[in-house]
Amino acid sequence: MPVLSTRTGAESETDVLCSPGRGDVLDVVGIGFGPSNLALAIALAEYNQEVPEADRVSARFYERQPAFGWHRGMLLKDTTMQVSYLKDLVSMRNPCSRFSFLAYLQARDRLVDFINHKTLFPSRREFHDYLEWAAEPFRGAVDYGREVVDVVPVEEAGEVTHFQVLTRAGGQQAEPAVQRARNVVVAGGLRPRLPDGTSLSDRVWHTSELLGRLETLPAGPGQAPRSFTVVGAGQSAAETVAHLHGEFPDADIHAVFARYGYAPADDSAFVNRIFDPEAVDHFYTSPDDVKEMMFDYHRSTNYSVVDIELIDELYRRLYQEKVAGKQRLHVHNLTRLLTADSGDEHVRVGIEFLPTGRRDVLRTDYLVLATGYRPTDLHGILGSVEPILCTDKGRVRVNRDYSVESTLPGPAAIYLQGPTEHSHGIASSLLSNTAVRAGEITKALVKGLVRDIDAPRAPALTAAAPV
Ligand SMILES: Cc1cc2nc3c(=O)[nH]c(=O)nc-3n(C[C@H](O)[C@H](O)[C@H](O)COP(=O)(O)OP(=O)(O)OC[C@H]3O[C@@H](n4cnc5c(N)ncnc54)[C@H](O)[C@@H]3O)c2cc1C
Incomplete structure (x- = not known):
């Protein structure tokens, strides 16, 4: 044997x-x-x-x-x-x-x-x-x-x-x-999580398929995408924004998210102990309200957060574009996705600015849903x-x-x-x-x-x- x-x-x-x-x-x-x-x-x-x-x-x-x-x-x-x-x-x-x-x-x-x-x-x-x-x-x-x-x-x-x-x-x-x-x-x-009312298409992608989709884009002269919209404020969203911004130097990149700004992941030493084997025992033996409390206190170790270096890098790019007077990284904060209508030529992305309720439509070549995963x-x-x-x-x-x-x-x-x-x-x-x-x-x-x-x-x- x-x-x-x-x-x-x-x-x-x-x-x-x-x-x-x-x-x-x-x-x-x-x-x-x-x-x-x-x-x-x-x-x-x-x-x-x-x-x-x-x-x-x-x-x-x-x-x-x-x-x-x-x-x-x-x-x-x-x-x-x-x-x-x-x-x-x-x-x-x-x-x-x-x-x-x-x-x-x-x-x-x-x-x-x-x-x-x-x-x-x-x-x-x-x-x-x-x-x-x-x-x-x-x-x-x-x-x-x-x-x-x-x-x-x-x-x-x-x-x-x-x-x-x-x-x-x-x-x-x-x-x-x-x-x-x-x-x-x-x-x-995990399985990709899509916002209600959206479905995937040749122009609407989830981050889980990003590289595969990018590989299939037409590459001839004049065929490069002119715009992408990325929905989400977590690590995958920020990485996607940075990647598209770097790889497509002529494209506008729209980042859409409901937060005020990208928030840093807490990976400080004491908090990181939440990932220790011993923390599993603590969590497992806790009553439900304590479990919830642990989750609420420490969501920022994993959910909807971004490495601080990446946040700094994105801000640096945004600022340098302001200095140069040529903005192609656009941050739509406090904004939620309403609709995504995928057509042959582009996607019409309905968005709402939360403080005023003002609604707009972004016409974008490709929409990337960086909206996370479910179990x-x-x-x-x-x-x-x-x-x-x-x-x-x-x-x-x-x-x-x-x-x-x-x-x-x-x-x-x-x-x-x-x-x-x-x-x-x-x-x-x-x-x-x-x-x-x-x-x-x-x-x-x-x-x-x-x-x-x-x-x-x-x-x-x-x-x-x-x-
Ligand atoms: C982009 C990304 C980066 C990440 N980076 C980190 C990181 O740096 N650190 C970290 O701690 N975590 C990270 N994670 C979290 C991630 O969940 C873990 O890294 C890891 O993938 C968990 O391993 P797993 O085997 O449980 O799940 P998976 O890696 O998702 O593997 C599950 C496998 O099961 C297969 N499968 C599903 N259903 C069936 C079925 N019915 N029949 C047969 N096969 C099936 C799937 O095809 C898949 O290959 C990241 C997640 C993502 C999405």
């Missing part, structure tokens, strides 16, 4: 595991293969390396993208991570892991150069390369281009013994395939499991170990990575706790599987060494 390989001996060529048919109930199926489930795959593989073969955990992951990709549409030139590289996929859980960002730098022969760079915040492009590098050894444990469309609980004698995970590749018409699993870990990430729609992924999940005020009840409370007992469990802000706090959808959370879920999975030790096992999750 293939095991997590080290760089030595016969194990090193192993590329992965879990062939269906060799014991067809897997211990774990992961939905989505972004950083959260990648961190889990690493934690499981590292666990498997440490235990006797009979105790190893089998796992398989389904990812609807055709290949590994982390917010590809926003891998803008000059953007950096908003989290220290030490909060990579592993270091907070296992600083000795060979999947750390430092190990990646060494593999890429850039360790010394990075040290000289004196930064904790690599570029987003470099971090993407790190994630791809870490994901590559798990290629054989991931079905890319395959979407999970439902999870069906299988009940025997009043207990849920396992789930049937229905997956589909190649569109709605394709016949779903079924994989059985004792545990399911949902890490489906994964669990209903879409977990459809058939929903009736057995316990809820409270319309939200699923999540145990401290990230498993969802179920109305039916049994060894099978669903775990959530991401949509747990209501139970585990503000770091839930971010990278800060990814490594630690993956370790906690691994522990919980192993504990659950030990209870179920007599069940037949599928082959274990392994990974080849990263190169």
Whole structure:
């Protein structure tokens, strides 16, 4: 049976595991293969390396993208991570892991150069390369281009013994395939949030698709866009404004947002402790009103805020244009989006200046909605499991170990990575706790599987060494 390989001996060529048919109930199926489930795959593989073969955990992951990709549409030139590289996929859980960002730098022969760079915040492009590098050894444990469309609980004698995970590749018409699993870990990430009444088109985009859209713009003489309008006041909005302003030197860029101005993200040291593993315990054990208070106090660590350096840079550009007497960066603050009518030639963007109620229409070539994200729609992924999940005020009840409370007992469990802000706090959808959370879920999975030790096992999750 293939095991997590080290760089030595016969194990090193192993590329992965879990062939269906060799014991067809897997211990774990992961939905989505972004950083959260990648961190889990690493934690499981590292666990498997440490235990006797009979105790190893089998796992398989389904990812609807055709290949590994982390917010590809926003891998803008000059953007950096908003989290220290030490909060990579592993270091907070296992600083000795060979999947750390430092190990990646060494593999890429850039360790010394990075040290000289004196930064904790690599570029987003470099971090993407790190994630791809870490994901590559798990290629054989991931079905890319395959979407999970439902999870069906299988009940025997009043207990849920396992789930049937229905997956589909190649569109709605394709016949779903079924994989059985004792545990399911949902890490489906975020979905673009659109303002009411807007829909996407060739001229109305969400930031999540920005780079892909820009690549398809006509490039011939006289065809360059003359104007863009960007709605939103968060980090993605400010990055988009800066990017478009820099890349299209002849275009007018309109920034539209309801705030008075871009507000700085609070990443000061004491406040940053809200992202510590210990803060998850504090949040989890707090009564609802304290949870709300923590959120309200510290929203400005993550929501609708912008890195101060970027704010300063945008203001510098705005001011220099004033000095030069040629303004093409236009800030419409205290302004809300009313309508967006997409035509063949341009978009008519209806806006309202809030202090006076004055309404205007901006004619713009392209409208970019930097209006954020909403959590994964669990209903879409977990459809058939929903009736057995316990809820409270319309939200699923999540145990401290990230498993969802179920109305039916049994060894099978669903775990959530991401949509747990209501139970585990503000770091839930971010990278800060990814490594630690993956370790906690691994522990919980192993504990659950030990209870179920007599069940037949599928082959274990392994990974080849990263190169
Ligand atoms: C532009 C941008 C920059 C960010 N930068 C930072 C940062 O610097 N620091 C930070 O802490 N956080 C950052 N974030 C927050 C972000 O949520 C995390 O970085 C990270 O992506 C969370 O990882 P994840 O695996 O939970 O979700 P994702 O990275 O979103 O991955 C989820 C994956 O699940 C797949 N999927 C979804 N549904 C299904 C399904 N039904 N079947 C199969 N596959 C499915 C998706 O295709 C996706 O690949 C950023 C977010 C954005 C949008």
